[in-house]
Amino acid sequence: MTEFVAEDLILIRGRGRVSALGLVPAPAAAPTSPFSAHTAGLPVAALPTAAEAAVTQLRRQVPAYRQLDRTVLLGLLAARQATAAAGWHSGSAAALHHPLAVSMGSSRGATQRLEEFHAEFLAEGSVSAAASPLTTLGNVASWVAFDAGSTDGATLSHSSTCSSAFQALGNAMAWLRAGMATRFLAGGTEAPLTGFTLAQMRAIGIYSPYAAAQWPCRPGAGRPSTFVLGEGAAVFALEKVSRARAAAEPTTEPLFVLENVGFGFEAIGSKTGLSPDGQHFQQAIRQALAQARVSSADIDAVVLHSPGTPAGDAAERAALRAVFGELLPPLLSNKWLIGHTLGASAALSLDFALHVLATQQWPAPPFATDLAAAVAHPIRRILVNAAGFGGNAASALVSRLEVPA
Template sequence: MKQPISITSISSISALGFQPEDIWNNYKSRNHFFSKKNGDWVAQLPSEAKQEIESLKQSNSKYKNLDDSVLFGIFSARQAVKQAGWKSSDNFGINIGSSRGATGLFEKYFEDFLDKNKAETLSSPTTTLGNISSWIAHDLQTNGPEISHSITCSTALHSLLNGVAWLKSGMCDKFLVGGSEAPLTPFTIAQMKALKIYAKYKLEDSCHAEPVEASYPNQALNLNKTENTMILGEAASTACLEKGKAENALAYIEGIGYGTELLEHNASLSTNADCFQRSMKMALGDLNPDEVDIIVTHTPGTRKGDIAEYNAIRKIFCNKIPALTTNKLQVGHSLGASGMLSVEMAILMLNHQEFLDVPFLEQQTPDKISKIMVNAVGFGGNAVSVILSK
């Protein structure tokens, strides 16, 4: 990219919490933040975060009928805009996407419909995907452009691509981007189970497992695992983008790339993740691959998905693979929000100059962290790679 884009703030709410210091300390603990819900592993918001969302819901009578995906997005957006010092008069653009949208509310409305054979009045307007960005724009009282989209699990990074494109076009000077997901519903989890990718690993039955494997229900980046271990998590994460090198930048976007591929199966990548090879190569541009110190991988904890991405990384970086890490072994897969959570993890590592390692790989820790690549991909073979620098 000839002109860098500044990330002047980033905010999230997830199983790690919502305060930046807590999030960093929870990452450093290397503990997982999973719990059981109806017998299934999930990554839920901690009690303090749930209280914040409940307070938001009760603060406005209009918000009582909104889905958690919208409320998570509003909460995260408020924090990001406040941190960046933006005002509603700035008329910044908004692009907050979601893979599933208002899942919980949709399931509730449909259950009521089956019972009464009649739809609730607000069932349509409160479950459309555009609901998220529209309500965030309403809450922040901005008049800039608003976009919502779903590009499955790469949604948040695609919103970042959109924000960069709008800024470079000159149509906006500032753009709020990210993703929000509230997927911990019975039907959503059942869909993942139907694909046979959801974690079945039980810690209480782990007496014969290796100690490090027994510690993590999700084993993202364990390339030797014998079963799928994906776990869903609820989360939202948003970032403020500004054109050029802002003085208050947390990080700069130096490269962006995307790629798609024809899939042999609805839920899996090709063996060498062709889409990731395309997105990483495009993001690198004229950069020497050796300049990338770390890759925050997408690796959701599935056998084929994790290995396919690793194969793609080996193809692009050859004999000098950057240090690899992921947050999914701690907070699971938040689908459309996951890419921006990975960006936040990268920014934290850049600013603390500390690498968050994974227990499954033997690799060299970078002495200095200058550039980090973040990957995301979703059903449909739509990959995005972003390079961040400090």
């Protein structure tokens, strides 16, 4: 990661999200299970009715959007929220004087449209001319940029399995610190709730045996494996500003700083597995801490990757003990609320971390687990983990910047 000047901060000016919780990051308390039954016979974390209506409305607003994959539409919906929260509307001072770049992550990209085009090919022996441009991974970032009105910024797309969103944010941070951009929309999006994708997850043997109403995704609960697939997106409006400028801004709301994103990799025989001590997690966490120039003692909580698979959950906790010692910070997760959203999961975990920083609250899971309930001490800095098939991992540090009154 590029070295940076200590006086420079990467502020999160706004954020948006969509998931099985709708357009909010987390409820105040555990609701009834937000999971539902898919026609494939498995529990999934699909969008609720109101969020689905927002996607439908978005699809109808622009004729070209009617052909877009659901993954792209979820990204557009979250990016619009982030842009609005940042005040980066068309015609604003920021829009007029500072180009807007886009960096988006997605593990699988245009899943639904790709499967539709492939089915068309098998049935008819041909596909439409739109098949290629609508299924390339690059169409995620390019459509987000189009919808945001960006005409002079970079459009970057990333795919690194379930850490894809942090690859996107890490690249955006590097560009900002290098002075190659001043504003970025960065995040992740995924809409993988298709029959073929669910069949792939079932074939691996990790899918939850619990019904949708039984809280089927249970991070940290041990056996059996409780992986559940979800859909969603989260996008962040990032801007590099000086610490002095941030401190002088007239706001009573806390400012959030994306301090760093660290990366790790382990080369192991199984592309779906990981080492028992989570070596790639250890590398990513240590890199994030070192480059942000903070120690493990400065971390107030950890939002886990923890998808509910016994081996994966145990490896991540082993990695945390290797870095923090036996006394771990409070362990948090939102996957028991939204499932595992693959390439969007890291972004949605980061959004959940910001919710915790803002409210100092999070719901307690209704099942036995090692996830933390409320704690007495303030949460000011959170480590967020992500990992995926292929041996890659990423860890992000986010903190709350207290502005003097």
